[in-house]
Amino acid sequence: MKSIDLAVVGGGVSGLALAWKAACEGRKVVLFESDARVGGCLHSERTASGFWFEMGAHTTYNSYGAFLDLVVGGGLQDALLERGEARSKFGFLRDGNYRWLTPPRVLLQLNWLEAALYAPRAAFRAKGERSVAEHFGAFVGAGNFKRVLSPFLSAVPSQLADSFPAEGAGSLFKTRPRRKEFIRSFGFEGGLQRVCDAVAATPGITIERKAAVRAVGKHAEGFSIELESGRSFVSRLCAMAAPLQVAGRVLRADFPQLADALAAIKAVAVDSVGVVLPREQAWLPACAFLVPVDDSFFSCVTRDAFPDEKFRAFTFHFRPGLTREARLARVCEILRVEQSAFLHLAEKQITLPAPTVGHAGRVAAIDRALAGTSLAVTGNYFDGLAIEDCVLRSFSEWQRISGALIAPA
Ligand SMILES: Cc1cc2nc3c(=O)[nH]c(=O)nc-3n(C[C@H](O)[C@H](O)[C@H](O)COP(=O)(O)OP(=O)(O)OC[C@H]3O[C@@H](n4cnc5c(N)ncnc54)[C@H](O)[C@@H]3O)c2cc1C
Structure with a gap:
């Protein structure tokens, strides 16, 4: 068994962000990734001819301040690629007919008579504990919502977004300050994957690829990390950054209360x-x-x-x-x-x-189960799915658990 400072399970942007923070503070980190590639949902597919395209996340903004810290940390601040003209054009396919739109023209797809009936009544209603369908349906009418808004909002998280919370934890809508020294909406030559590859190369981070973790358990010195291959490690601290359902499975034996809290999120x-x-x-x-x-x-x-x-x-x-x-x-x-x-x-x-109304309470239950432990849990199921939500959760989880280590000499 090898003993390490911090073990990170999962090499998507959440795991890499937490590993990066720890490495910047002089910690020795081992990150276990089940795939041969780091990045998870940041997956830039590359062809033999050198062309690339995104299989997962595709857009980042200058409102992603914590993600931009990673970009700068990876030395990629001069590699930002501005999104071209096509960024504000999109197709809308209904009943076999295509319409080619810019954002303001989406509004023309609404039935305005229906919207006029609903909007005045909804204007003064707070989002409160309501779903996307309830909130926006109240503004434009249920018919308009189903025919026009629901498909657009579902395109964002690649799933039906009608039941997502309209605001707060798990919602799609966040207002964040912009870092105006960077382009407003950007990618990278070679794709977003480049950020993950650059962060993975940070001194102090060792990446174990094709190293699927089977179980994380309690150990006298911190945590035991068992791989599917049979190898095992001991770490002082541990950060779980695998997808939701994997995290629950890997933690269940020694952290049943936490696994139950994770299972409450769909x-x-x-x-x-x-x-x-x-x-x-x-x-x-x-x-x-x-x-x-x-x-x-x-x-x-x-x-x-x-x-x-x-x-x-x-x-x-x-x-x-x-x-x-x-x-x-x-x-x-x-x-x-x-x-x-x-x-x-x-x-x-x-x-x-797939967060639903009441998500904040489910996150609070996870945090209660983690309180007082040196186990961090991060991912896209806390404040939201966006890359920035993941990175912010990772940074705050590192801050929470890092106090348990004595400062490096
Ligand atoms: C199609 C799509 C488009 C998106 N578009 C955008 C966008 O444009 N902008 C935006 O901000 N967000 C976007 N998102 C959301 C965002 O990309 C994700 O929420 C975020 O990248 C998730 O990062 P993560 O590290 O939490 O999880 P993941 O990226 O899922 O990473 C988890 C990692 O854990 C690994 N793993 C799994 N099991 C194990 C195991 N047993 N042991 C070790 N490792 C394991 C996986 O291989 C993976 O690498 C998009 C998501 C998708 C799917």
């Missing part, structure tokens, strides 16, 4: 399919994304905000439960090509949290 699976086409074979007008109404996918995100001379890429995020054949057939229908036209095909399944 999760949904998302199947993503990314394809690359020769530019001349892609018929869709340049746009950031396509949002369908009542379809088998929630959104199709393009790489058009970072245009390439030769290629275009489209990543479809599907509802769970479809066969692979059905997903690929729908991709071909939308793109109006045969599968033989794909220059590159990538597929993955992820599980995302």
Whole structure:
């Protein structure tokens, strides 16, 4: 058994952010990642020709102040890539008809008579303990909400967002200060994955790849970390940064109360399919994304905000439960090509949290179970799914547990 200062389970942006904070303070960190790649949902797929596109997260903003700390820490502050013209264009697919819109024109899709009936009554209602559907439905009418707003809001978290809390923990809407020295909305040449790769290379962080953790338990010296491979480690501190349902499973034996609190948050699976086409074979007008109404996918995100001379890429995020054949057939229908036209095909399944009204109480129960321990738990199921929410949770969890270590000499 090897003994270490801090063990981090999961190498997505949450785990990397916490590892980075600890390493910046001189700690020796070992991060266990089940995949061969770090980044988790920050997954920039790279083709043999050097073209890249995002399979997961695609947009970051200058309101992501803590994430920008990571960017600067990774030495990438000069590598920010401004999102081009296509960033504010998108397609709306309803009943087989495409409309190509800019954000103000979305409002023209509303039935204004219905909106006029509802809005005055809703104007003075606080969001309170209400869901997205209840809150926005009260403003524009249930019909308008279902026909127009629900598909757009669901495209953001790649799942039906109607039951998300309208505000507070778990909500999609946050106002954060902007760091105006950075571009407003940006990516990176090579994709967001680059930030994760750069942070993983920070001195003091050792990454164990293809190292799936099976169990984290209590140990006289802190925590025992058992890998699926049979290897085991002991660490003074431990940070759990694996996806929600994995975290519960790995912690259950020695932390049952915490595992129960984690199990109270729902999760949904998302199947993503990314394809690359020769530019001349892609018929869709340049746009950031396509949002369908009542379809088998929630959104199709393009790489058009970072245009390439030769290629275009489209990543479809599907509802769970479809066969692979059905997903690929729908991709071909939308793109109006045969599968033989794909220059590159990538597929993955992820599980995302699905917060509902009352989420803040569920987070509070997790925090109660953690109080007084040197175990950190971080991820996208606390304040929200956004990258910035993850990084902020990681920074505050590191601050909470780091006091248990004596300062390095
Ligand atoms: C399609 C999509 C689009 C998105 N778009 C945006 C966007 O544009 N902007 C934005 O701000 N946010 C976006 N998000 C949300 C954001 O990307 C995620 O919420 C965030 O990246 C999650 O990071 P994480 O580290 O908490 O979890 P994850 O990224 O899921 O990382 C968890 C890691 O743990 C690893 N792991 C799993 N099991 C084990 C185990 N047993 N042992 C060790 N490691 C394990 C996984 O392999 C993974 O690397 C998007 C998410 C998705 C899915």
